[in-house]
Amino acid sequence: MSKDKNTSKTKKIKDQILKIFRKNPDKNFNHKQVVSKLDIEEPDERDKVVENISKLADKNKLKQVSRGKYQYDENVELYDAVLDMTARGDAYAIVKELEDDVFVFRKNINHAFNKDRVKISIFFNKKKRKEEGKVVEITERKKTTFVGTFRRNKNFGFVSIQNPKVYTDFFIPKSNINEAKDGQVVVVELKKWGEKDSSPIGNITEILGEPGEHETEMQTILRENSLPSQFPKEVEDYANQIDTKIHKSEVKKRRDMRDVLTFTIDPKDAKDFDDALSFRKLDNGNQEIGIHIADVSHYLQPGTILDEEAFDRATSIYLVDRVVPMLPEVLSNGACSLRPNEEKYTFSAVFELDKNGYVKKEWFGRTVTYSDARFAYEEAQHFIENQSAEVPAEISHTDKKYSVKPEIVEAVTTLNGLAKIMRGRRMSAGAISFDKAEVKFDLDEDNEPVGVFFKTQKEANKLIEEFMLLANRKVAEFIGKKEEGKKAKTFVYRCHDEPNSEKLQDLKTLVSQFGHKLKLEDKTKIGSSLNKLMSDVKGKKEQNLVDTLAIRTMSKANYSTDNIGHYGLAFDYYSHFTSPIRRYPDVMAHRLLQRYLDGGKSANKEVYEEQCDHCSEMEIFSVNAERDSIKFMQVKFMQDHQDQEFLGVISGVTDFGVFIEIVENKCEGMVRLSDIQEDHFEFDAKNFTITGRKTNKSYQLGDEVYVKVKNADLSKRQLDFTLIGSRDEIEN
Numbered sequence: 049m050s051k052d053k054n055t056s057k058t059k060k061i062k063d064q065i066l067k068i069f070r071k072n073p074d075k076n077f078n079h080k081q082v083v084s085k086l087d088i089e090e091p092d093e094r095d096k097v098v099e100n101i102s103k104l105a106d107k108n109k110l111k112q113v114s115r116g117k118y119q120y121d122e123n124v125e126l127y128d129a130v131l132d133m134t135a136r137g138d139a140y141a142i143v144k145e146l147e148d149d150v151f152v153f154r155k156n157i158n159h160a161f162n163k164d165r166v167k168i169s170i171f172f173n174k175k176k177r178k179e180e181g182k183v184v185e186i187t188e189r190k191k192t193t194f195v196g197t198f199r200r201n202k203n204f205g206f207v208s209i210q211n212p213k214v215y216t217d218f219f220i221p222k223s224n225i226n227e228a229k230d231g232q233v234v235v236v237e238l239k240k241w242g243e244k245d246s247s248p249i250g251n252i253t254e255i256l257g258e259p260g261e262h263e264t265e266m267q268t269i270l271r272e273n274s275l276p277s278q279f280p281k282e283v284e285d286y287a288n289q290i291d292t293k294i295h296k297s298e299v300k301k302r303r304d305m306r307d308v309l310t311f312t313i314d315p316k317d318a319k320d321f322d323d324a325l326s327f328r329k330l331d332n333g334n335q336e337i338g339i340h341i342a343d344v345s346h347y348l349q350p351g352t353i354l355d356e357e358a359f360d361r362a363t364s365i366y367l368v369d370r371v372v373p374m375l376p377e378v379l380s381n382g383a384c385s386l387r388p389n390e391e392k393y394t395f396s397a398v399f400e401l402d403k404n405g406y407v408k409k410e411w412f413g414r415t416v417t418y419s420d421a422r423f424a425y426e427e428a429q430h431f432i433e434n435q436s437a438e439v440p441a442e443i444s445h446t447d448k449k450y451s452v453k454p455e456i457v458e459a460v461t462t463l464n465g466l467a468k469i470m471r472g473r474r475m476s477a478g479a480i481s482f483d484k485a486e487v488k489f490d491l492d493e494d495n496e497p498v499g500v501f502f503k504t505q506k507e508a509n510k511l512i513e514e515f516m517l518l519a520n521r522k523v524a525e526f527i528g529k530k531e532e533g534k535k536a537k538t539f540v541y542r543c544h545d546e547p548n549s550e551k552l553q554d555l556k557t558l559v560s561q562f563g564h565k566l567k568l569e570d571k572t573k574i575g576s577s578l579n580k581l582m583s584d585v586k587g588k589k590e591q592n593l594v595d596t597l598a599i600r601t602m603s604k605a606n607y608s609t610d611n612i613g614h615y616g617l618a619f620d621y622y623s624h625f626t627s628p629i630r631r632y633p634d635v636m637a638h639r640l641l642q643r644y645l646d647g648g649k650s651a652n653k654e655v656y657e658e659q660c661d662h663c664s665e666m667e668i669f670s671v672n673a674e675r676d677s678i679k680f681m682q683v684k685f686m687q688d689h690q691d692q693e694f695l696g697v698i699s700g701v702t703d704f705g706v707f708i709e710i711v712e713n714k715c716e717g718m719v720r721l722s723d724i725q726e727d728h729f730e731f732d733a734k735n736f737t738i739t740g741r742k743t744n745k746s747y748q749l750g751d752e753v754y755v756k757v758k759n760a761d762l763s764k765r766q767l768d769f770t771l772i773g774s775r776d777e778i779e780n
Contacts, residue, residue: 061100063147069110069120070172070179076119126167126184133162137215141168141181150181154215158183159241159248162213163190192238194218195271197259197763198252200230207236207250210763211272218250226252233259233763235271260762262495262684266367269676273669275365279376283357287376290347290354292383294391299416305338305396306418309459312386313512316424316445319371320385322629324394324419325515327459334402335462339519340417342384343393344375344628345638359659362666364630367677369495373630380629388422395638397519397625405469410522413645421456428508431460464507467514474517478575479618481582482599485592487714489681497685500713516626517617523637524623527644528611536611537650540636540660542624544614545603547574552601555594558736562590562750575618590750592709593699604668607633607660609653633663679765682715686767687760693772698751701738703731706747708755708769717767719755724771747774754778 068077068085077085079098088094101118104110109125110118129141129150137154139162150170160166165188168181194214196207205220205228218236228234233256241248256271257264270277279287310326326338348355358374365372373380386392394417400409426443430436437457441449475481483505490499505513520542527539552574556566564584567577578598585591602616607624614622625641628634636659640651700707705720721729727740729747736749747753752775759768772778 060147061096062104062145065097065100065104066109066120066125066170067172067179069118070170073120073172076113076117078116078118126169128187129166129168129181131157131160131162131164131166131183133213133215135212141166141183143168150179152181152183156180156182157215158186160186161189161191162211164188165190189238191274193253193271193274194236194238194250195233195256195268196236198225198228198230198232198234200225200228205230206247207234207252209236210268216247219245219247220250220252224249224251226255228252228255231259233257233264233268262369265680265762265765266369266677269367269673269680270365270372272676273673275372275669275673276361277372279357283353284376286352286354287378290378290383292347292378294393294416298393301414302393303396303411303413303415305340305398305415306391308336308338308417309455310338310340310417310419311421311423311456311459312388312419313423313425313428313460313508316426318424320380320629321387321419321422322384323512323516323626324386324417325463325512326398326417327463330400334400334408335466336398336400337463337466337515338396338398338415338417339515339626340386340394340396340415341519341626341634341638342386342629343395343414343638344379344384345395345635345642346393346414347379347383348375348635350639358635359632359662362632362663363670365670366674368489368681369491369677374632375629384629386417386419388419391416391418395625395628395641397522399518399522401466405466405473407518407522410526412523412526412641414642421452423460425506425508425512428460428511429506431457432464432507432511435461460508460511463515464511467511468507470514470518471510474618475576475579477618478572480575480578480602480616482595483582485714487678487682489685497681500682500685500715502714517619520623520625521617521619521621523625523641524611524619524621527623527641528621530644532650535650537640537644538609538653538656539611539640540623540633540656541608541611542605542614542622542633543608543610543612544605544616544622545612546571546615547601547603555597555601558597558749559585559594561736561748562588562594564594575615589697589711589752592714593697593750596699606664607667608664609657609660631663633660636663676765680762682713683760683762683765683767685713686715686717686757687762690757690760693754693756695775696753696755696769698747698749698753701731701736701747701749703733706738708753710755711752715767717755717757717769719769719771723758723768751775
């Protein structure tokens with residue numbers, strides 16, 4: 049049995065023992081009585097129970113009341129936990145040592161907030177016949193600043209927090225109002241919350257503006273997710289004095305690849321270019337492909353205020369109308385951007401590939417490169433589809449017609465052929481392909497949404513993706529297979545665990561409503577079954593719904609020094625190496641790779657694991673902010689279409705309403721059951737359906753319906769719809 053399975057089994061035995069004592073807090077038990085209650089007969093298993101009771105007593109999880117007799121004491125047995133609040137004000141305490149989360153009623157929260165680190169005691173609620181938790185101590189506040197709407201009285205005020213997981217208003221004494229006006233959106237800092245105080249006392253630190261205004265809402269999204277909007281002046285000043293010139297002395301330390309054909313392929317509106325491809329035909333018939341990445345770590349030195357700021361941010365943030373970069377512009381758009389016709393310091397992965405896309409040789413190290421050209425995805429796609437060196441004005445990133453050298457067309461088409469072979473091999477190995485349409489907005493000069501469109505991946509996008517995946521995989525593999533003292537060297541991996549089995553089962557039930565199948569019996573074939581499902585729903589009304597729910601079955605990817613592989617990509621080793629301008633873990637990977645290329649010893653695992661946790665956390669904040677900004681813009685767009693009827697698909701069914709996603713623009717809103725006038729509708733959770741009591745009319749997940757906008761609330765980023773009727777009854 050593996051060490052992990054042994055650990056899991058021991059944890060389970062301890063949980064079972066503690067549950068017996070918790071259910072009977074007034075009684076004491078000896079070893080034999082516990083063994084009897086667990087109904088264990090095997091001698092080895094009985095010995096393990098005896099051993100674990102002793103260990104629990106040694107760790108003060110149980111108290112010994114007399115020789116061989118033990119009792120539970122909820123004040124002694126405390127667990128470190130992280131709180132996950134619900135919108136109702138209750139919480140789930142996530143405890144590493146326990147298999148299941150512990151439910152904490154609001155009355156037992158003890159002034160803790162979402163994601164706070166706390167100590168909890170666990171007790172058995174005899175009335176409800178289940179275990180519950182109680183917050184005994186707050187050990188670390190996750191957040192001390194919050195965003196809300198200020199309401200002023202004569203001598204004091206209150207701030208109502210926008211996040212529904214914050215269950216209380218903040219009391220603001222007159223001296224802490226700081227010129228805020230009634231109704232404004234503000235940032236409030238938690239000053240104190242006494243044991244007998246009904247509300248926390250806050251201080252207004254920033255006035256964001258009037259609710260619903262564009263800039264107010266964008267700043268709110270950033271502050272709600274603990275994200276910055278500007279660089280401190282001292283950081284900007286430090287970045288501006290960095291020497292960004294190319295020096296001969298530095299070039300001598302690097303592999304000079306300036307004479308190899310090199311180019312970038314990026315979105316048409318890209319401002320920074322952190323990766324480039326080089327291409328060279330070899331005499332043996334193979335191809336030399338270089339993946340060249342901006343050498344951010346050359347400029348970003350550990351221990352500097354610039355590095356500290358980049359680490360704190362950990363990622364660039366992409367809102368609908370702006371980018372909040374990880375690095376100041378002098379680096380992100382200047383020295384570290386692989387702009388055409390400029391020499392740059394790069395960190396490269398260079399491969400010799402045969403005609404079947406297999407790696408014959410690999411090399412990693414610092415280089416100096418020269419980008420011969422930049423292309424938009426549309427231009428590269430034109431080379432692939434037409435084999436033509438003439439680029440028409442309508443797809444040109446310069447908006448002018450131009451032509452390229454024939455060797456560039458040959459390079460792009462050859463790279464595309466290799467990428468298709470490598471992608472096919474990845475899919476056969478069980479990689480999962482999610483080609484979900486990305487919602488984008490056409491914005492006018494005032495950042496008002498004037499249109500919605502969907503960004504889809506074509507071969508040119510997949511070409512770049514495949515070679516970035518190759519570099520990320522091979523760098524991780526190169527380090528991951530190196531050992532020091534029988535242990536793998538410390539490295540930063542991008543990890544992705546197996547999908548959640550319960551969510552997969554729910555997905556299987558759901559897709560069966562549409563006549564689709566999902567095979568879950570053979571774990572090794574779940575990936576290919578998911579891919580078939582994605583292919584089957586393509587172009588159908590349920591596509592976006594199934595795509596969304598399929599993605600939700602997946603575990604969240606994260607950064608860690610413990611390699612578990614990447615399930616979604618079907619890779620045993622995977623890292624992030626290719627985007628150090630916008631991701632700090634890539635900078636960490638560059639530093640570690642260079643350290644080991646130089647023969648350095650393994651880095652401190654604990655330090656890097658802590659940094660990985662921070663980067664994973666900041667990535668979640670960034671993704672949440674991006675989603676919030678899209679939702680805001682969708683609500684803003686729909687605000688101007690309140691008199692229009694829209695065809696939508698029911699994307700969710702709850703006991704209080706149905707969610708509808710509009711087909712033409714993917715904007716999602718809710719029809720509340722209480723607003724449906726024709727009947728009283730009841731919720732059927734098993735069949736994802738609501739059914740009218742009198743009419744017996746039903747609406748089911750995936751049904752097409754017509755709706756109108758009832759209310760568009762910009763501050764809450766929420767759409768309410770009025771249900772007009774099903775597509776069948778309206779059109780027939």
